[in-house]
Amino acid sequence: MDTATSLAAVVAAYLIGSLSFAVIVSRVMGLSDPRSYGSKNPGATNVLRSGNKVAAILTLVLDALKGYVPVIAALLLAPRFGWGEGTVAWVGLAAFVGHLWPVFFRFQGGKGVATAAGVLLAINPWLGLATLASWLIIAAFFRYASLASIVAALFAPFYQLLIWGGGPAALPIIVMSLLLVWRHE
Secondary structure (H helix, E strand, O other), X not given: OOHXXXXXXXXXXXXXXXXXXXXXXXXXXXXXXXXXXXXXXXXXXXXXXXXXXXXXXXXXHHHHHHHHHHHHHHHHHHHHHOOOHHHHHHHHHHHHHHHHOOHHHOOOOOOOHHHHHHHHXXXXXXXXXXXXXXXXXXHXXXXXXXXXXXXXXXXXXXXXXXXXXXXXXXXXXXXXXXXXXXXXX
């Protein structure tokens, strides 16, 4: 394994994760900065409070993609650089951390739900779908997105450990899940 390229991939993923699409989309669409109203959280849910559904959907999709794309890129580059599943998962965690503490936006980021979903879908599509299903079930029954996000975050590492036996991706998934729960306090 090439440590220098692994580190470069993690840094690149963090920088991609640091793109705050809630702020970028809002600026491009002439909306108020989402950090100035509602929960003051730069995420899709708060952008939805602006009343602009298109901006909220764009934010959601782009935030998910900034978690998904670095992991897929790492998976594609893994054979060339000798990266294992663990390196790929750390790349995903770096993109997620970039969303929470974006270097381009004074380290004031969002809660990371969409970005975490993108990371999980890229690491293991079945894990991502199981976690999303958990989110949907809780949201449907309780009509509370934050509760659904917390429950889904708590289930993700259990799915990984119980169904796929842990492996090198388990620790980054656990860290991501704990950070997501912490951001919802």
